[in-house]
Amino acid sequence: MNTDQEKIIGPEFLNRPVLTVAEELIGNHICRKIAGEVERHIITEVEAYDGQEDKACHAHKGRTPRNTIMFGPAGNWYIYLCYGMHWLLNIVTGPENYPAAILFRGIKNTTGPGRLTKRLQIDKSQNEKTASPQSGLWLEGATGQSQSIQIERTPRIGIGYAGKHWANVPYRFVMKG
DNA sequence: TAAGTGATCTCT
């Protein structure tokens, strides 16, 4: 018997290598409750940021007030303002004290991390919250669908400053079609 | 192609 609880993606799913989690998130659902109405969107594009060695990861220079949440346990949201006007949404993954997160870059019919958060009405009020129906923002598994999708891997976007190696590793996952 | 926009971080 599948209850709603069993479909929710929580720390058990997220506390694994960030690349594995990122790839498996494609095709699943991001869920948002706004004024009592629940919306579900298919995840089509994500990027992985993997630990302090990853020069593109916000935590690569060590712990700061902003990125402390990434050092915490998996399953929390990391949301920050980019270029002064765009909120970017990440989910923390991996074990405690290992800073890794996945950036949500696109959902069905909406491409771009800044547009995604605008579409879902996400801002810093969700930052550091746990992904769960109680916080109004969570992830659900789309069982049955994920077997038929095709995933493409490409280098990440907009991180040329990270150096030749880290700017070229294929840590971006996009749903084909 | 370029400019808008403001929190955060790294120096003084």
Added chain:
DNA sequence: GAGATCACTTAA
């Protein structure tokens, strides 16, 4: 406290 930086979007 000041200046540089930045995981983007939009309008031309």
